[in-house]
Amino acid sequence: MEYHYWTSKTKTLLSYLINLLAIILAKLEGSDIEELRWNTIVDRTVLERIRPLENKLHYQIEKLLRTNVSNDSALNFRPDVDELESSEDEGEESNTGVYKAPRIAAAHYFEPEPRGKRTKTETPKLGKAILDDLRQEMSSTPMEVS
Numbered sequence: 001m002e003y004h005y006w007t008s009k010t011k012t013l014l015s016y017l018i019n020l021l022a023i024i025l026a027k028l029e030g031s032d033i034e035e036l037r038w039n040t041i042v043d044r045t046v047l048e049r050i051r052p053l054e055n056k057l058h059y060q061i062e063k064l065l066r067t068n069v070s071n072d073s074a075l076n077f078r079p080d081v082d083e084l085e086s087s088e089d090e091g092e093e094s095n096t097g098v099y100k101a102p103r104i105a106a107a108h109y110f111e112p113e114p115r116g117k118r119t120k121t122e123t124p125k126l127g128k129a130i131l132d133d134l135r136q137e138m139s140s141t142p143m144e145v146s
Helices: 005-029 034-056 058-069 074-078 088-096 130-140
Strands: none
Touching: 005 074, 034 058
């Protein structure tokens, strides 16, 4: 009989939850929880040891889940023939044997403002009294009451 990853994870998680509920019930009844606690620790350790394995298999698991969801799963992995055909521009390049760089739309260059030059809207000016009050409130020295 094969023993699969998902089967072991599901059984361990179910056992862990049952043990947690049994511990709660035992505490309510006032009985000993030592054996239940030990079983819970073992299940928790198994689940923690499975987690790195699950992280390594994450990509393959997601791929399988996506494949099983779609109806035409076998057709998803074949190449798209329309995308493989060359366009008219590529055909011209191969005929002449000369490389032509692709044309890129022109973009306007905006010069950044110098760092020293700032407008009044960017940095509000605070009065000296306000700054002194802020310094006094934010400092770690005790406040003097007169």
